[in-house]
Amino acid sequence: MGLSSALLFVALLIVCLPWAASAADQPQEPVCIQCHSQLPDRLGEPVKLWKQSVHAENGIACNGCHGGDPTNAADAMNRSRGFLGAPKEADIPAFCGRCHVGVLKDYLASAHGRALGKGGPTCVTCHSNHLVTRASINIINEKTCTQCHTFERAKLIKDAMQATETRIVAISGRIDKLKAEGVDTERMEKATFAVRNRFHTLFHDVNVTRVTQESGAIGAELAKQEKELARIDEIKRERKIAGAIVVAALIVLAILFHLLKKTYD
Numbered sequence: 001m002g003l004s005s006a007l008l009f010v011a012l013l014i015v016c017l018p019w020a021a022s023a024a025d026q027p028q029e030p031v032c033i034q035c036h037s038q039l040p041d042r043l044g045e046p047v048k049l050w051k052q053s054v055h056a057e058n059g060i061a062c063n064g065c066h067g068g069d070p071t072n073a074a075d076a077m078n079r080s081r082g083f084l085g086a087p088k089e090a091d092i093p094a095f096c097g098r099c100h101v102g103v104l105k106d107y108l109a110s111a112h113g114r115a116l117g118k119g120g121p122t123c124v125t126c127h128s129n130h131l132v133t134r135a136s137i138n139i140i141n142e143k144t145c146t147q148c149h150t151f152e153r154a155k156l157i158k159d160a161m162q163a164t165e166t167r168i169v170a171i172s173g174r175i176d177k178l179k180a181e182g183v184d185t186e187r188m189e190k191a192t193f194a195v196r197n198r199f200h201t202l203f204h205d206v207n208v209t210r211v212t213q214e215s216g217a218i219g220a221e222l223a224k225q226e227k228e229l230a231r232i233d234e235i236k237r238e239r240k241i242a243g244a245i246v247v248a249a250l251i252v253l254a255i256l257f258h259l260l261k262k263t264y265d
Ligand code: HEC
Pocket: 001, 005, 008, 009, 012, 013, 016, 030, 031, 032, 033, 035, 036, 043, 062, 063, 066, 067, 068, 069, 070, 072, 073, 074, 076, 077, 085, 086
């Protein structure tokens, strides 16, 4: 580190240490955030972005990715405490892949992974580094995908995925509605979750043929779910009709009873 950043570091230590000590017995936010949120520009920006990320939501803080000691302001960024620093471009996939093991494997085997360091995209190209949000096929857009090649091939994958995505969203919506009505949907929920996961692991191969093939198999699974939902709707409809018949019969009985009573009186 340069002399000016070293001085800045020492100054920040003096500011942060008493604070850290006084709050020592409460479960507290990592020292990384306490210190970096006071820093300007490229050193402070990550905190603001990260706060809105899926990682923040799931308790993965700065040290989850960058390593280091989140409880010790003085030694937080010491390599001996496992601090990894900021990865160079070629190291980003392995950096993220420590946790996203399956994605890393698919990515490395793909046309994109094979072009790593030779103009191919890394995880950060598509997901960003600090403002990582829940993934969806909306990431496949002109802005992201035409930085290096035409949108044509990207669009083939997106189209292949769009129809399946729409079906999954629709099925999930219907299951949620049934659940709210008190129907036991546990089995269907599990099955849909499994199909959804299988579908969402497809992308990183960036292999249009594979997406098309697998979408067929996944489509067959979804058809089963749709059939089950249709069956439940049918049962509900029959129950409604049966209910209406019972009510009508009761009304007729009531009228008859009333007439009978009148004649008797
Ligand atoms: C007391 C203040 C302070 C604390 C605590 C702190 N940092 Fe830093 N951090 C800095 C300063 C100042 C710099 C810029 C100078 C440098 O690179 O060392 C920096 C730089 C960085 C960089 C960029 C390094 C590079 O190679 O460009 C990363 C990544 C980072 N910190 C992560 C963390 C993580 C993770 C933690 C917690 C485990 C943490 N920091 C704790 C002050 C702090």
